[in-house]
Amino acid sequence: MRLSSKARLVPVALVTAAALVACTSTGGGGGSAGSEGDGGNAKLTVWSWDGTVELAVPGFEEANPGTTVDVVNVGSSSDLYQSLDNAIQAGTGVPDLVMFEYFAVPYFAIPGKLTDLTTLGAGDLEDDFLPAAWNNVKLGEGVYALPSDYGPAAMFWNSATFAQAGITEAPATWDDYYEAAKKIRALGPDHYIAQDTGDLFFLLSLIWQAGGRPFTVDGTSVKIDFSEPATKKAVDFWQKMLDEDLLNTKVTAWSDDWNRTLNDGSLATQNMGGWLTSTLPERAPDAAGDFRVALMPQWEAGQTVGAENGGSSFGIPEAAQNKQAAYDFLEYFTHGEGLQPRVDAGAFVPSAKVLDDAAFREVPNEYFGGQATGAVLAEASKAAAVGWQYPPFFEWARSIYGDLASPLYTSGQGSLAAVLETWKQRCIAYGNEQGFEVS
Structure with missing residues (x-):
């Protein structure tokens, strides 16, 4: 699950890598108020912005008399x-369970601020x-969170707009996408x-889908x-799209103009995470029946390679006092019986059993013209390539990217390659100032 950029207001304050290496948990000083340890009357506090987690609470509390769960949106x-x-x-x-975007897990795990869940049995869940x-969620041999929701990268395309341009199929390759872009651009100035x-x-x-792996992390060493x-x-492909005026650089995602262009069909595709299936209908109600979901275009014809665009997990702080009870609830809503109520409410989860279930794959989606979108998104999820890493200071890194990229998009100054080079140098300087070994 990814939040809009408007929701990301304050970058997290990072401590130095020396402190990361040296620090351990704060001991038993954490835990939720009134905690009674891992006995039969645990009082769990969960920090989450995912509203579907609350739906798993009644079933868990019924199955675990004496344990209560308080889900708090902070x-x-x-x-x-x-x-x-x-x-x-x-x-x-300190809460008992905390939600993390995937890229934030290393920041808390590397210094020992998160519990290694293999000590509680998480290693047995890998294949699921x-x-x-x-x-x-895995660093070295440790597992520091369990995946809770997922954003497989997918292409949402307006079949009506494509038809106006004489195109009846979703672009299968990025070359096809480029050719389609020129035809759609010819439909009108907007x-x-x-x-x-x-x-x-x-x-x-x-970059992820193309096979690039720009970040390499080994403990506190980052390349x-x-x-x-x-x-x-x-990068060169997307630069070509910019250079040839094939992209709208005036309309920002999540804005009213974005809603308008999605509604009227002048914006023909949106390449985002699969979670857009749940928000697109409310943002573009006039386009009901026109949009479809497809895999990302491929770099080579016949390939099926994907990537991620968002997703979240939950971990247990090392300072939490109710670790076993917290893990029991974590397993319940990410893997056990508490998973289905979340799926029924629209959560897109990286569970193999859910993605293989006919009830998920075969249900027609009326907004998307009766397409069984679940089958496409399940395939996109399984196609996501492994091996990607984020630097442990990515929360800070993403907070500065927009300002660095702005001149390119507002006045055509520079290039994507130059933006990334400046971003890299800023990240290297910042990382080394924090005590990491960044090159």
């Missing part, structure tokens, strides 16, 4: 990370989750195949490289 993801850091440093008020999702005002997560998913051939291929 704000945006950035707010949550900051609050957790503050609680850990203060040694009080998508490989790419599991990769996101028609574009896509918009982009500096979407970092889309660009990274494009950043945007010059590798696969990364350069993805």
Whole structure:
């Protein structure tokens, strides 16, 4: 699950890598108020911005008499990370379970702020989750969170607009996408195949799918490289789209103008996470029946390679006092009987058993013209390539990217490659200032 950029207001304050290496848990000073340890009367506090987690609480409490679960929304993801850091440093008020975007797991896991869930039995669950999702929560031999929701990168395309351009099928390759972009652009001055005002997560998913791995992390050692051939291929392609005026660089995602262009069909595709299936109908109700979902276009015909665009997990702080009870609830709503109520409410989960279930794959979606969107998104999820890593200071890194990219999108100054190079140098300097070994 990814939040809109408007929800990411405050980058988390990072401590130095020396402190990361040296620090351990704050001991028993954390835990929720009134905690009674892992006995039969545990009182669990869960920090989450995912409203579907609450739906698993009644069943869990019924199955575990005496245990109560309080799910608290502490704000945006950035707010949550900051609050957790503050609680850990203060040694009080640490919750029992915390939601993390996948890229945030290393920041808390590397210094020992998260419990290694293999000590509680999580290692036995690996085969039940998508490989790419599991990769996101595993560092070395440890597992520091369980995947809870997922954003397989997919293409949402307006079949009516494509038909006006004489195209009846979704672009199968990025070359096809480029040719379609030119035909759609010819429909009128406001028609574009896509918009982009500096979407970092889309660009990274494009690089991810192409085989680029610009971030390499080994403990506190980090390498950043945007010059590798696969990364350069993805960046050069999107630069070509910008150079030839095939992208709308005026309309920002999540804005009223974005809703309008999706509604009237002048914006023909949106490359985002599969979670867009749940929000697109409310943002573009006039386009009901026109949109379809497809896999990301491929770099080579006949391939089926995907990437991620968002997703979240839950971990147990090392300072939590109710670890076993917290893990029991975590397993319940990410893997056990508490999973289905969340799926029924619209959660997109990286569970192999859910994605293989006919009840998920074969249900027609009226908004998408009766298409069985679940089957497409299940395939996109399984196609996500493994091996991707984020640097442990990515929360800070993403907070500065927009300002660096803005001149390119507002006035055509520079290039994507130059933006990434500047971003890399800023990240290297910042990471080394924090005590990491970044090159």
